[in-house]
Each structure stands twice: as structure tokens, then as C-alpha cells.
Amino acid sequence: MKQFDYVRPATVAEAVAAAAQPGATYLAAGTNLLDLMKGGVSRPVRLVDVTHLDGLDQIEHLTDGSVRIGALVSNADLAHDAEFAKSYPAIAEALLSGASAQLRNAATVGGNLLQRTRCAYFYDTASRCNRREAGTGCDARDGENRTHAVLGWSENCIATNPSDFCVPLVALDAVVEIEGKGGRREIALDELHRLPGNTPERESALEPGDLIVAVRLPAAARGFAAHARYLKVRERTSYAFAIVSAAAALRIENGKIAEARLALGGVAAKPWRARAAEDVLRGVAPTAHAFQEAAWRALTDAKPSGDNAYKIELARRIVVRALTLAAAGTPARIPALPASPFASTSGAIHA
Amino acid sequence: MNHSISLTVNGTRRDFVLDDPRVTLLDLVRERLHLTGTKKGCDRGQCGACTILVDGKRINSCLALAISHDGADILTIEGVARGDQLHPVQAAFIAHDGFQCGFCTPGQIMSAIGMMQEAQAGNDPERIRECMSGNLCRCGAYAGIVDAVLEAQAGADESSQRRSA
Structure with missing residues (x-):
């Protein structure tokens, strides 16, 4: 690991000033960053440790019905917060389907949003990677790419965003609060991660020094609590990243879908909101036919980036399954194997 | 630059001067305290052999910088038995x-x-x-x-x- 300066600011303002310097990066739990630093993938000259900052570890239920999650709340504490899990069950399920219990205890909300891709070529410093080092090329294009992107990719980069948490968050219109050199601002989570285009090295909308201080869910996000699921296909049932995942959330009134939310994980460089699919579900009955139409719409623009054409059909099927299970109703308790599409749940129609 | 930190390890307060911020909690307990029960398996957060409790919660000590955990309460495998009485x-x-x-x-x-x-x-x-x-x-x-x-x-x-x- 490359040597670095360690800075522990006392305030958010000090942190932003310290991290705005070239080569500086924020340290929260470090569950992704330290791994990247050990491999020489990330080589910061300065670590700005935000873990001792006050006031960033609260879950606040605000009077307008929204919830504000501090950036330093751990993944485990958020998933196990009873009121949060009851109001946003698909988010809790997504959190519990990610990583291991040890990592969830350490990993933070802000860190989860900014975790890097798990593309093996990004991790291997002997490989060419436009994301790690701009303009060097992409060895994933002709390499082992069966898990890579099928939506939003470019010739320069076919990596995916590995977050489970971000998938239901983006479906529920999460907003990211950012403290930067110019003060406080906020952006939709949907705008935080960038698609690669010609500049895959620019992974997010953040500028140097920008610190995510909180994630907020609007009041409307609670309205989906009765019909919300997150499903995730992975190569082993626990402690693995998604090949494909889907967050589905419905508001059902008088037997019809009043509003639908749908997002996909593991398919693109960002959590993928499927608005065209949501549109075809509005006002219709929650039937298998409607869900298949929605799945088709969600993947209309998908194309293989390598040996991964199977992911398109897999994504369609996981969308149908997630919508079907969401329509059947959120389970009273998160299943023993969170987000597993193979868990037996009564009422499921197999896609 | 040296950094001073203190940790409570298995009930005993310990002060450390770190001459390098790169030291993980795993390396600290193994190399500085010679508490070698905690194992270094993958050193990348994938195997769990380095699991310890920090402030009562299990984490991978290989992915935790010691310097960032100033003031923490650490429990390792050496601290769970009571004398000869196993946990x-x-x-x-x-x-x-x-x-x-x-x-x-x-x-x-x-x-x-x-x-x-x-x-x-x-x-x-x-x-x-x-x-x-x-x-x-x-x-x-x-x-x-x-x-x-x-x-x-x-x-x-x-x-x-x-x-x-």
C-alpha cells in the first residue's frame, strides 16, 4: 500500500477543505477503499477520516414524512432499524443481501453509494482499464465479461455498479445531500453515478472535496411498504455480488396498480431505474401479462457487451418475479435468505 | 509523522504510537500485541478469519485502519474465555x-x-x-x-x- 497522510478533521467544513486537495480521498469504514489501496488500485496521497465527525450517524424521521439517513449510519444499523425496515422493506432486504454481516457492521451508507465496480480488470493493475486509468483501454471487452453490463455501457467501459442498496433507493427517488466547497446541495441519486460514455474515469457527479452527508427518501417512498421486494441472482446464495437484481415496489388501490417503481442492479454502471416499465404498469391490474410487458420494456435497450446475452433474459425474468412477489405482498419478516429468488414464498407465480 | 492512539483490548487499555498510518487492527493485535489468535487469511475482507469485535460488533480487522479506531473497545479470541473456563x-x-x-x-x-x-x-x-x-x-x-x-x-x-x- 502506498504511503499516505492521515487527517482527522473535527468538522464537516474542515473535512471538505482537507479533501479538496489533489490526491485526497475520504475514509469512512474503508471496507472497499482499503482493499483497493492494498491492491494498488487506489493510491490516495491523503486520507481524510470522516468517521469521527458528529451528527452523521442518525436516522431521522422528519415531520413531512420523509426520512433522512446520515452518511455514517452502518448498513447493518439501517437494515435492522425496526421502523426503517417496516417503512422501506425492499431497502432493508437489499442491504441484508449484500456482503457479509462483518462488512455490513462496518460499511456506511455514504460508502455504499460510492463503492467502486467489481470488474476484475479494474482490480488488476496489470490490465488495461479506462476507468482506473483514463485512455489505457479496456481489457474486459475481450476478456472474461459474462457478468458485465448490458445497459448503458460504452466501448470504453462495460463495468457495473455493484451496490444492492442503491437499487431500491433509486426506485424510491432517493436524494443525496452533499456538502462541498460551495456549501450544501442535493441531487437525485439517479444523477449521482455516471454512465461511462467517453469518460469512464469520471464515475460520479461529485467534485473534489464533495462529501455525501445524508441520503433522503421523500414521503411518497413509504407508500410502497405493503408491496415491495428486492430480488438478486448471484453465483452463491449469500455473500456474493449481483449478476442481476431488481427492486420492485407497487401501490395497489382497488385491485389496480396506482403507481409502480422498478430498478435493476448488476446491469449497468449505475443503479438502473426502469421508468418505461413503470409507465406501462400504471392503472392496470397486477397480472403476469402486465409484468411481462413491463419486463420487456425495462430491457428494450439492452444489448450484450460480451458473453453476457443471458443477463438480458435473466433480468426480464427477475423483473417479473420481483413484481409478482411485490404484488403478493411484502413478507411480514425478511426471508432467512434475503433477496433470494429461490426462497419459497407462498403466492409466487413462477416467471 | 507519529500518531498516538489508545484502545481497550480485551479489557485492558493500551496506548500506541503509530509511526505509519497504514497499520490495520489485524496487524496491530498480531504484530504489536502478539495476540496471534486472530488470523490473517485473505487480508482482503473475503474470508472472515480476522473477525474481531469492535465496540461489541464483529468486523473484518484486516479492512480497519487502527488509527481510525482511536478509543475503540476491542475483543479478540484471547479475551473471550474466563481463565480456564471456555466461552x-x-x-x-x-x-x-x-x-x-x-x-x-x-x-x-x-x-x-x-x-x-x-x-x-x-x-x-x-x-x-x-x-x-x-x-x-x-x-x-x-x-x-x-x-x-x-x-x-x-x-x-x-x-x-x-x-x-
């Missing part, structure tokens, strides 16, 4: 052959202790397997590990019932 999870691992070579065992036991404190798995074997998935055992002693955790959990449930009766 119930340790005793259960012996009773159920929850290991073969033993390299992953300290991490498994610390993870099981942390899991029982989290109180999310209860006595459901499927939940226990899921909640212990961050600890790999290359010998494949998983069946014995799950049995050991089930027995330790049952013992903890029984003693908490006795306390509340």
Missing part, C-alpha cells in the same frame, strides 16, 4: 467438531459471538448459515459449525430465561 461458543465448537485444521476457528467463534449479540438469527439454522456466511472454512466443517452455534444459542436462550424467571 460457551468455544466449548460448543469442541463438542460439535466445528473445525478441522483450526485456522478459521477464532474468526468463526468471534463471528458467532457477534452474531448472537445481534440477535437476528435466533435458532433458525438457515438464518445462522446466512449470518455466518462471512466466515469461510476451507476444511468444510460447516455442519459442525452450525450445530455448535445452535447449541450455544440454545444455552444463551436458556440462561436468559432463567434470569428472567
